[in-house]
Amino acid sequence: MWKTYFKTAWRNILKNRTQAFINILGLTLGTLSCLAIMVYIFSQLNFDTHHEHADEVYRLRTFIGSTNGSRESNFATAGPPYAFAMKDEFPEVEEATRIVYLGSENSELLRPKGQKEAYFEAEGYLADSTIFRIFTFKFIKGDSKRALNEPNSIVISSGMAEKYFKGDNPLNQYLVQGSGEDELLLKVTGVFDENFGKSHLRPNYILSMNTPGMGEFVRNTTDFATQNFVHTYVKLAKNADVDLVRTKLPGFLEKYAKKDLEKWGKSKKLYLQNIQDINLHSAGIESQIGKTSDINYLKMLAILALFIQLVASVNFINLSTARAHKRAKEIGIRKTIGASKNTLIKQFLCESVILAFVAAFISIPLIALGMPLLGGLFQTSLTIDILWNWEILAGLVVIAVLTGLVAGMYPAFLLAGIKPVRILKSGSFSSSSGGFLREALVVFQFMVSIGLIAAVIIILNQIHHTLDKDLGYSKENIIAIKLGTDEAKDAIQQLSNSLGNIPGVTSAALSDMYPSQVRDADLAIYLPGEDPNKIQTMVYNGISPGYFETVGTKMMYGRTLSETDTLGIIVNESALKAFNLKPEKAIGQQLMYKTGGETDQALEIVGVTEDFQFTELKSVTRPILNYMDSRTDWMVVRIAGNDISQTLDKINTSWNDILRHKPMEYRFVDEELERLLSEEKRLARISTIFTVLAVILCTLGLFGLISFIAEQKRKEIGIRKVLGANVPSIVNLLLRDFVILLLIGLALAVPITWYQMEEWLSSYPDRISIQWWTFVLAGGISFIIMIFTVGLKTIRTASTNPVKNLRTE
Amino acid sequence: MLTLDHIYKWVNNGGRRVFLLNDLNLKVEQGEFLSIMGPSGSGKSTLLNVIAMLDEFDEGEYYFDGEAIHELKPKKRTAIFNENIGFIFQAYHLLDDLTVYENIETPLLYKKVNRSERQSRVADMLDRFNIVGKKDLFPHQLSGGQQQLVGIARALIINPKLILADEPTGNLNSKQSEEIMELFAELNKEGTTIIQATHSESNAAYGTRTIHLLDGSIVKN
Incomplete structure (x- = not known):
């Protein structure tokens, strides 16, 4: 019997090609988005499960609040x-x-010993040797148990081994980190396989904590309050109760950290999080290693994909029910030769399930082709291999079956319920049944389309609002050149002179951080003569005298720094507000900063600038103090707007003349600013794609429906025209119903979208408010698309010679 | 075999009751070949549909093989119909997407007859109507007469006790009509009860009995 179902279904699909095409196209788009999201979600699941002790390893997290509980x-x-x-x-x-x-x-400069060619290497970890007892890394060379015991030992990834040592055995060879005075000789004691599976830890190299410098600092720090920058992991005993350990954490803090915290003036809470939860349950956590995903984000994507699939299913339902009369004869015959309602329902469900499977099959090669695109969209590496996981394929089968059933159920019942005698007698069947449902479904489609269009408008507005806001400096045509090494710092004067001779360079200055750089280093500051415990934290930055002129920030009071300033500082307006200082009295005001030593250091304000957004865009402006420094990490260069690439070439040449073998690292500040909004842009891109899909599907569905309605109303239109109706009045007649449905869809979309987007915007300190015109625009866009779809078809129908229509009746 | 007792069927048209069947009484015995004649709209098709239980009636009693059809639930009625009655249409009503073979086979599929029996029964039927060579063709590739042969074969495949034919030759030329009628006569001789609606006196002549309908009532028996 099933064979027959399939056979008839298949022939029916071939027979009604247009309808089948619209349905398959729609279902393919829906299935494709479901599959894409499924692939992405799958790629984000099961992180860190491959570690041997995954179930027992926890990350120690810290909540820091001020004691007044804010x-x-x-x-x-x-x-x-x-x-x-x-x-x-x-x-x-x-x-x-x-x-x-x-x-x-690319923060650390590395080169093999004895070679000049050096690279800035990213994703470096400084770790205790116990790291390999907690996390499982597959060692290709060396012994993981002892690899990081010795000071200055380094373990590198297989990829890095290839890059630095080509075919040679890297074991016991040396790498040089940094340059000049800070140069450090590192011995390679191990190579791990860089295909470590899905993990929140993706190191290129791991350096022993026993190494001097930062390692030494971490090892020697005994303060339980400050320096909250160390990623801390513990492995519990096999049968240990983690909840019990969690309940003991406040007592632990009380015992170890109480004194330090009181001195610091802040409170802490600790939490143990299993490493397998890190990737999906880390939203809003600061100072993470690399990027993590977010379960809510994945859920939102899944819901969006399902919505698309639903919109596609709606098309199927509407086209099938609208065209029921075409099947009516067949149903009548089948019933008179013995078909029961059940067998017919099965037959029709079979058809919809087959269509859904055809769509699923088509979507597999499409997704395979689109994999790089998808990877780019979600900013993760996705390969075709992921498709061959049985979970993905099973998921696809489930989606196809469910889609087939959901889309086919109602039409199947409607069709199978047709009474044979009606059709066999009159040869026609009224399609009015299912009319209300069809209208409700069209409303649903309009609602989804309008809602998505409005959401995209709001997201784009927020992005533009953030990008266009007054930063307090001019972001265009500033490049930041990294002076990461001692050689470069030694050559600062030479570099400045050389750059000064390039015609395209307007000005250059030094700074420890370039505008837009995210840096959390801050100092504890208090006013002299007041309680030293009443501190404000201020970000600090070393700059050269011409810095503010170069970035384009206006001075409000006082002067800029000069070479001889050692304790003179320039603060911003927010700093004055933080300390409640009157601007006119600010110049000459002293600030005390806690050195952590015996005595604190007094600094003197020599100048005040307007507020400027020195760090990323989304945060609000914080107090900052700038001091004189001539050996900074960055050089900020303003270049003329024309011939940027030529100027860059010249800068590069100057650099290479002075600092041979050291790569010049630079970035455009405006690009960096945009990069910091990549999360938002990605969201905008994904929403746009979903919106376009939804709109295409709605358009397809509308086109199918209006074709049907126009055909059905041919006679009515013919009669009206004979009676003297003109084309516009007939178009109006056909369009009116759709306009009403669109307005209902709009009315439903407004509150839902408003609520959802209000939620989304609430996470931005500096956010737009939702404008009513957003929805007018979204509705307008839908209206125009609808007019085009519905209008063209209706005009054609309305323009047909009425005699033709009436004759065929 | 079947008895219709004071059957009424009407539709309401603007407050007036229009009778499609008006106090109709009919008794058909096993082995009869009954012809129903009458002008268009006299209720021939309605009567056939009522007998076939495809259409309902508003008043009266209907017994089929001793079963009181008017007291049965629709599902049971459908079951009796599917078991006992083969229906032949004027417009053949073959399933366009199925081949000749598949058209004939479909009723057996609905009856869940197993594969090998299906094959042998369809083969017999093809053989009997001399259309073995056409079994893989689709309806639109056949002439009207051939299509009707397939329609008859499809009706006969379930070995019905009763065949209902609604102007089976209405779309055929006289030669084809003759062939079909001779086939009916033969079937009837083999024991199948046949009721046909027809416009043609000569076709009616093949039957063992003729009734004339006018405005839903039998005017001549």
Whole structure:
């Protein structure tokens, strides 16, 4: 019997090609988006499960709040002494390790010993040797148990081994980190396979914590309050109760950190998070290693994909029910030769399920082709292999079956319920049944389209609002050149002179951070003569005298820095507000900063600038102090707007003349600013894609429906024309119903979208408010698309010679 | 075999009751070949549909093989119809998407007859009507007479006790009509009860009995 169902279904699909095409196209778009989201979600699941002790390994997180209980920050890190204090304190903790994340940017200069060619290497970790007892890394060379014991030992990824040592055995060879005075000789003691599976830890190299410098600092820090930058992991005993350990954490803090915290004036809370939860449950956590995903984000994507599939299914339902009369004869015959309602329902469901499967099959090669695009969209690496996971294929089958059933159920019942005698007698069947449902479904489609269009408008508005806001400096045509090495710093004067001779360079200055750079280094400052515990934190930055002129920030009071200023500082307006200082009295005002030593240091304000957005765009402006520095990490260069590439070439040449073998690292500030909004842009892109899909599907569905309605009303139109109706009045007649449906869809879309987008915007400190015209625009766009779809068809129908229509009746 | 007792069927048209069947009484015995004649709109098709249980009536009693049809639920009625009656249409009403073979086979599929029996029964039927060579063709590739042969074969495949034919030769030329009628006569001789609606006296002559309908009533028996 099933064979016959399939056979008839298949022949029917071939027979009604237009309808089948619209249906398959729609269902393919829907299935494709479901599959794409499924692939992405799948790629984000099961992170860090491959570690041998995955179930027992936890990340120690810290919540920091001020003692007056105001804002609380949520960090992925803890202070340096926490890890091993926990191991001492809790019998449940078997192992502990600390990781200092050296950054995702190309932050450390490395080269093989004896070679000049050096590279800035990203994703470096500084870690205790216990890291390999907690996390599983597959060692290709070396012994993971001892690899990081010795000071200055480094373990590198297989990819890095290839890059630095080509075919040679890297084991026991040396790498040189940094340059000049800070040069550090590192011995390669291990190579791990860089295909470590899905993990929140994706190091290129791991440096022993026993190494001098930062490692030494971490090892020697005993303060439980500050320096909250160390990623801390513990491994519990196999049968340990993590909840029990969690309940003991406040007591632990009380015992170890109370004194330090009181001195610091802030409170802390600790939390243990299993490493397998990190990738999906880390939204809003600061100072993470690399990027994490977010379960809510995945859910939202899944819901969007399902909506698209629903919109496609609606097309199927509407086209099938609208065209029921075409099947009526067949149904009548089948019933008179013995078909029961059930067998017919099965037959029709079979058809819709087959269509859904055809769509599923088509979507597989499409997704395979689109994989790089998809990877770019979600900013993760996706390969075709992921498709061959049985979970994905099973998911696809489930989607196809469900879609087939959901889309086919109603039409199947409607069709199978047709009484044979009606058709066999009159040869026609009224399609009025299912009319209300059809209208409701069209409303649903309009609602989804309008809602999505409005959401995209709001997201784009927020992005533009952020990008266009007054930053307090001019972001265009500033490049920041990295002076990461001692050689470069030694050559600063030479570089400045050389750059000064390039015609395209307007001005250049030095700074420890370039505008838009995210840096959380801050100092504890208090006013002299007041309680030293009443501190304000201020971001600090070393600059050269011409800095503000170069970036284009206006001075409000006082003067700029000069070479001889050692304790003179320039602050911004927010700093004055923070300390409640009157601008006219600010110049000459002293500020005390806590050195952590015996005596605190007094600084003197020599100038005040207008507020400027020195860090990323989304945050609000914070107090900052700028001091004189002639050996900074960055050089900020303003270049003329014309011939940018030529100027860049010349800068590059100057650099290479002075600093041979050191790559010049630079970035455009405006590009960096945009990069910091990549998350928002990605959201905008994804929403746009979904919106376009939804609109295409609605258009397809509308086209199918209006074709049908126009055909059905041919006679009515003919009669009206004979009676003297003109084309516009007939178009109006056909369009009116759709306009009403669109307005209902709009009315439903407004509150839902408003609520959802209000939620989304609430996470932005500097946000737009939703404008009523957004919805007018969204509705207008839908209206225009509808007019084009429906209008063209109706005009054609309305223009037909009425005699033709009436004769065929 | 079947008895219709004071059957009324009407539709309401603007407050007036229009009778499609008006106090109709009919008794058909096993082995009869009954012809129903009458002008268009006299109720021939309606009567056939009522007998076939495809259409309902408003008043009266209907017994089929001793079963009181008017007291049965629709599902049971459909079951009796599917078991006992083969229906032949004027417009053949073959399923366009199915081949000759598949058209004839379909009723057996609905009856869940197993594969090998289906094959042998369809083969017999093809053989009997001399259309073995056409079994893989689609309806639109056949002439009207051939299509009607397939329609008859499809009706006969379930071995019905009763065949209802609604102007089976209405779309055919006289030679084809003759062939079909001779086939009917033969079937009837083999024991199948046949009721046909027809416009043609000569076709009616093949029957064992003729009734004339006018405005939903039998005027001549």
